[in-house]
Amino acid sequence: MSLPHAILTALLEKPSSGLELTRRFDRSIGYFWSATHQQIYRELGKLETAGLIRALPSQVPTRGQKKQFEVLSAGRAELVRWVGESQDPKPMRDPLLLRLRAAGVVGTGGPGGLEAELRRHLELHRVQLAEYRAIEERDFPPGRDSEADRLRRIVLRGGIALESFWLHWLAEALPEVESLSAHAGDNAPRAPAEGAEGDERPGS
DSSP states (O other): OOHHHHHHHHHHHSOEEHHHHHHHHHHTGGGTSOOOHHHHHHHHHHHHHTTSEEEOOOSSOOTTOOOEEEEOHHHHHHHHHHHHSOOOOOOOOOHHHHHHHHHHHHOOOSTTSHHHHHHHHHHHHHHHHHHHHHHHHHHOOTTOOOHHHHHHHHHHHHHHHHHHHHHHHHHHHHHHHHHHHHTTTTTOOOOOOTTOTTOOOTTO
16 A cells, blocks of 8 residues: 555545644554655645645635645546555564564573563553454444445454454463573573683684
8 A cells, every 4th residue: 555545545535634634644544554744745745746636725715724635536546546456465574573583593682671572562452452442332333334334344353353463473472482581591602611622722
């Protein structure tokens, strides 16, 4: 997914100012496609220049008034084209997984090291899962089954499934890392005794 298409989607749902759009990203779209406020404003300018969106005319011109943007027919057509195209799944790129792989080379850092970070991630995913479930209960009561609502709920259920996966995986990984960290020094290489056979010395 690209930021321009995320913005087109949001503006088709509801014409918004740049400020309103950044707040909507913070509250909803940002759960699965994050962007800084600067990136959003920059992309709005590009979409307007490309003729995909326009600023709505203001009935009461006021200096410093926020421009409201709406999607033009060319922008809708671009979003339709993008929705229908084929796209392969993206490989996972998670720094935590890479750090665990690196720990296999340099060690876990001993007690209180990497396992503390795993516990922190576990709590963050618990909080996020609780938030997703609260959103589902609040925004998708029984009987709310329009096409748009059903598709939005599918996206939300994907987030719930992903957070559930991370909680399950972290609950499995944490005891392993704690056990390894507790015995981090047991397998540390020991320096050979002075004068031992095979000892390398300068100049030998």
